[in-house]
Amino acid sequence: MRNIRIKITYEGTRYQGWQKQDTSDNTIQGKFETLLSRMCGEEITIQGSGRTDAGVHALGQIANFHTGCTMTTEEMLTYINQYLPEDIAVVEAEEVPERFHSRLNAKGKRYVYRVWNSSIPNVFWRRYVHTVPEELDIQAMKEAAVHLLGEHDFKSFTSTKKGKKSTVRRIDRIGIDKEGDMITFIYEGNGFLYHMVRILTGTLLEVGKGKRTPHSIPDLLLAKNRELAGELVPGKGLVLEEVYY
Amino acid sequence: MRNIRIKITYEGTRYQGWQKQDTSDNTIQGKFETLLSRMCGEEITIQGSGRTDAGVHALGQIANFHTGCTMTTEEMLTYINQYLPEDIAVVEAEEVPERFHSRLNAKGKRYVYRVWNSSIPNVFWRRYVHTVPEELDIQAMKEAAVHLLGEHDFKSFTSTKKGKKSTVRRIDRIGIDKEGDMITFIYEGNGFLYHMVRILTGTLLEVGKGKRTPHSIPDLLLAKNRELAGELVPGKGLVLEEVYY
Numbered sequence: 001m002r003n004i005r006i007k008i009t010y011e012g013t014r015y016q017g018w019q020k021q022d023t024s025d026n027t028i029q030g031k032f033e034t035l036l037s038r039m040c041g042e043e044i045t046i047q048g049s050g051r052t053d054a055g056v057h058a059l060g061q062i063a064n065f066h067t068g069c070t071m072t073t074e075e076m077l078t079y080i081n082q083y084l085p086e087d088i089a090v091v092e093a094e095e096v097p098e099r100f101h102s103r104l105n106a107k108g109k110r111y112v113y114r115v116w117n118s119s120i121p122n123v124f125w126r127r128y129v130h131t132v133p134e135e136l137d138i139q140a141m142k143e144a145a146v147h148l149l150g151e152h153d154f155k156s157f158t159s160t161k162k163g164k165k166s167t168v169r170r171i172d173r174i175g176i177d178k179e180g181d182m183i184t185f186i187y188e189g190n191g192f193l194y195h196m197v198r199i200l201t202g203t204l205l206e207v208g209k210g211k212r213t214p215h216s217i218p219d220l221l222l223a224k225n226r227e228l229a230g231e232l233v234p235g236k237g238l239v240l241e242e243v244y245y
Numbered sequence: 246m247r248n249i250r251i252k253i254t255y256e257g258t259r260y261q262g263w264q265k266q267d268t269s270d271n272t273i274q275g276k277f278e279t280l281l282s283r284m285c286g287e288e289i290t291i292q293g294s295g296r297t298d299a300g301v302h303a304l305g306q307i308a309n310f311h312t313g314c315t316m317t318t319e320e321m322l323t324y325i326n327q328y329l330p331e332d333i334a335v336v337e338a339e340e341v342p343e344r345f346h347s348r349l350n351a352k353g354k355r356y357v358y359r360v361w362n363s364s365i366p367n368v369f370w371r372r373y374v375h376t377v378p379e380e381l382d383i384q385a386m387k388e389a390a391v392h393l394l395g396e397h398d399f400k401s402f403t404s405t406k407k408g409k410k411s412t413v414r415r416i417d418r419i420g421i422d423k424e425g426d427m428i429t430f431i432y433e434g435n436g437f438l439y440h441m442v443r444i445l446t447g448t449l450l451e452v453g454k455g456k457r458t459p460h461s462i463p464d465l466l467l468a469k470n471r472e473l474a475g476e477l478v479p480g481k482g483l484v485l486e487e488v489y490y
Binding site: 009087088091119120121122126128 | 254255256302304322323326331332333334335336364365366367368369371373
């Protein structure tokens with residue numbers, strides 16, 4: 001059996017997220033499994049590096065699948081892109097060692113969240129930004145972000161219900177850049193919990209609006225209580241940019 | 246009567262262009278006249294700096310209208326943006342002298358045409374680019390563009406049927422920049438004929454593909470024959486960026 005690794009880009013607007021659901025096939029994973037099974041003439045299961053939620057986009061989602069298919073990876077790339085809908089594309093396809101697993105081998109990820117900070121909507125970027133008309137204190141958000149760096153229990157920043165799985169993660173970088181009216185939040189870390197990037201961004205935005213202080217973040221981490229963190233900002237502002245191996 | 250000048254941005258994908266049509270109100274001008282008439286409580290006619298075709302976008306379309314309405318321009322801006330569909334927005338509104346005419350006073354315009362030069366589709370920019378998978382010789386296109394600068398009769402580069410109107414225009418700048426797989430064609434001039442930017446771009450792309458030489462351009466201008474120029478590339482790659490006064 002060959003193991004094929006693909007790099008995928010998609011606009012998440014129309015989809016219910018990455019992960020296949022029983023009740024609907026309107027998922028990225030579902031689209032791929034249907035298409036790859038037809039291409040290979042066998043039932044294909046595809047493994048993504050992680051789920052993305054409904055409406056979330058990807059520039060560099062990584063996935064892999066096993067197949068007995070004899071096509072070259074170049075032929076696969078052409079075939080897949082020909083039949084994918086226009087809001088999903090495969091950017092790269094390559095054969096990898098059989099033990100490669102896109103989720104288990106992932107060492108880290110980079111996510112980007114975009115905020116359009118104006119009372120005038122941005123019609124061109126509207127599917128990829130969360131619009132915040134209020135003035136935001138960039139410096140205060142940067143100070144707050146510093147408290148989130150490193151290894152912490154991010155239980156306050158996830159929507160996951162009680163479970164036995166660890167909620168400890170390490171954030172290596174939070175970049176906050178403003179260019180014109182566009183604010184870009186860049187998150188790099190070894191892994192992100194369910195809704196974590198969107199709750200982190202919602203919390204930082206509340207700091208930017210003056211509703212919280214940067215110094216309130218350490219207590220918020222220690223509280224391990226989702227109720228105390230900021231709002232869950234919309235999925236459409238989020239892009240999974242890169243997965244590191 | 247007050248004269249109000251507005252700067253408009255729109256994604257043209259869903260519309261049949263700027264100019265109001267009798268048979269359909271699915272035009273940008275139509276949307277504005279309906280909305281402004283309701284806002285002002287009187288019938289409003291809006292004058293644009295020029296038409297944009299079906300599918301063509303605008304970052305800085307300029308338009309003006311006369312009204313007896315007593316709202317401040319700030320109030321108008323808020324009102325209009327509240328009721329416009331999400332693919333149209335007003336960026337600025339200001340009161341101007343009564344003689345200001347957005348079309349007659351325009352001294353020049355800047356258009357941008359974007360080509361995505363890859364066999365892998367760009368899912369995020371797909372509504373704003375024309376995808377060309379073939380390799381393109383940027384240097385040859387730049388050499389060809391030089392021959393188009395200055396004042397010429399651009400009859401070969403317009404779809405306008407025979408008419409008495411002058412087809413002489415002046416192009417001040419054609420910039421061709423490649424960043425990654427994105428090629429941006431920037432056109433600045435004192436005015437552009439019907440379909441002119443799209444036929445110019447189609448012709449330059451044929452130079453880029455090696456189907457024409459840069460040196461064939463002067464003869465093409467002299468021929469004054471639309472049949473001899475390149476193809477009309479799709480409207481979706483085109484943006485009216487700025488109107489100069």
